Amino acid sequence: MDTRLRSDALLEMEARGLLARLNQIRPLALHETMVPAAMLPLRAALDIERFLHTGRTVLRRRVEDYLTWLRGPGRQAPPAEQQHRFVLIRMRFNSILSQLDMFTEVVTQRSESRTGTWLSGLDVLADDALRITPLITDPPPAVCYLARGPGAAIRRARTKMPGGDLSPAAIIRIPRERMVGHGIASSLVHEVGHQGAALLGLVESLRKDLAARRPSGTREQAVWRSWERWISEIVADLWSVATLGISSTLGLLAVVSLPRFFVFRPSGDDPHPIPYIRVLLSCGMGEALHPHPQWAAMRASWKALNPVAGLPPVRQQELAALEAGIPAFVRALLAHRSPALGGRALGQVFPTAERTPARLLQLHATWRGDLGAMARQRPSLVFAVAGQARAAGRITPEAESQLIGALLRAWALRSTLASAEQITTTRRVLARAS
Incomplete structure (x- = not known):
């Protein structure tokens, strides 16, 4: 048998090839060019480089340890065990590459003319929006990038990335079509709201509070169960409305102005409220936080643009019950208290005045x-x-x-x-x- 085709020899070549590819991965600081004003925030850049460097260092040691084992006691191990150990290392290698690709996508756009400095400016906005409440004094760094499609998204800091490592920064994806106008802030601050809510544990405490406040009537219970199911998105919308006022709702309109079927479609297990109700909720929260006749006018315009007439009667009744329940729900939402809020009601932790x-x-x-x-x-x-x-x-x-x-x-x-x-x-x- 050709010794080059022995299982341990084949796996050693694969492991050495993996190690050679790993050594070719360069730090992000050497990977891209950009004007200084487009650079990542200093803390974010340092945390990300440290995170990626640690991952590469740990993986390199695992590959070297595997090679030492394979050339020693592992040489006599069953081929299946040799393969099993190598596959685990290769899976980890692919996770490292996925992490690198994720941050590279963020960094690469910083080299685009104008886009790079816009993104850097949005990083500043994201940090400011996280600090909108004095309860968050040292937020994790946040970095932004653009993507196609109408929706924004966030990978929150300290959540699992490919491979199970915790992200060192919040990564916020912004729709490219929203650059640049007030709508960009609406999408961005909504995503920041998810990070802020996680830092304060709001989703968990609100769900518990809403379950305790759930009315006894059958229809009312169904309405409040909807609020509980949607609360993660609702609290992010609240963060945006409290921070930006009507600018948030105007930006939301651009996102949910969809064909009629989608505006009224039941959400099922989707954590996002029905688009029709979501805009009415935004108006209700805005009216409670920043009282002004503009909210009633916005509500009327939205309903005129999307008349419920023509929907099945049962659907109209469901939407009417949800709309009727908004005032009581908003009062409960803003009155929510938890230890993380320092004894204050949720509606009092934002600079609404x-x-x-x-x-x-x-x-x-x-x-x-x-x-x-x-x-x-x-x-x-x-x-x-x-x-x-x-x-x-x-x-x-x-x-x-x-x-x-x-x-x-x-x-x-x-x-x-x-x-x-x-x-x-x-x-x-x-x-x-x-």
């Missing part, structure tokens, strides 16, 4: 389109102002798009300069200590 429609319009009038003045504000506040001005007809979609593009670049540049200053300060401290 600073983001009333009247104040947002006042800020719009005060800033008068001054890019420098706006760039110094919290990004989430600026997007809230832009959306409110859009709803009031005080800014055109064209002007809004140009303004937001310029602001994203300004925030990206400011973030880059702040990171450079932080590095310089750290070096000076270390130099003095030595």
Whole structure:
């Protein structure tokens, strides 16, 4: 028998080939080119590189240990055991590649003209939106990238990636077609809301609270079970409405303006509310957080665009019961308390007093389109102002798009300069200590 075809020799060649491919994987910092303003946030970049480096180091040791075993006692082991050990290592290798590909997709777009700095600016917005409540003081880093399709998504920080490792950062996918306008903030802050809700344990505590509040009537119970089933998406919408005001609902309309069948389609096991009800919920939450006649007008417009007439009577009754239950549900939602909220009601942990429609319009009038003045504000506040001005007809979609593009670049540049200053300060401290 040709010794090259022995099981241990075949597997040794495969393992050495795997090791050679592993050694060709370069750090992300050497993998892509981009202007400094498009770079990942410093903390995110360091955490991601450290995460990937650790994975490669552990895998390299496993491959080397396997080769040592294969050349020693493993040489006499049954071929099936040799194969089993190698397959486990190769599976881990493929997981490492999947992790690398995921972060490479985030980084690669930073090299695109304009897109790179826009994404860096959106990173700043994501961080600001996570800090919208004082209960979150040290959020995990968040990085954004664009993808085709109408929906946004998030892989939350500290959740499992391929291979079972925990992600070092939140990775937020933004629909490319939403760049750039107030709608981009609506999608982004909704996804940030999922991360914020996870950090505060809101979904679990809310489900328990809603189950305890469930009414006794048969129809009312069915309505409240729907709220419980949809609560993970509802709390993310709440985060967005509390942060952005009507800008959030306007952005939501763009996502759920679908063919009639989909607007009214039952959600089944989908955690997203029925699109028709989801917009009415957004209006209900906005009305409770930021009282103003605009919410009633928005609700009426949505219902006019999507009349329930023509639906089967049973379906109309179901939708009517859900709509009638929104006020009581929103009151329960905003009154929710849990240990993570520090004794406050959920509706009290957001800066709603600073983001009333009247104040947002006042800020719009005060800033008068001054890019420098706006760039110094919290990004989430600026997007809230832009959306409110859009709803009031005080800014055109064209002007809004140009303004937001310029602001994203300004925030990206400011973030880059702040990171450079932080590095310089750290070096000076270390130099003095030595």
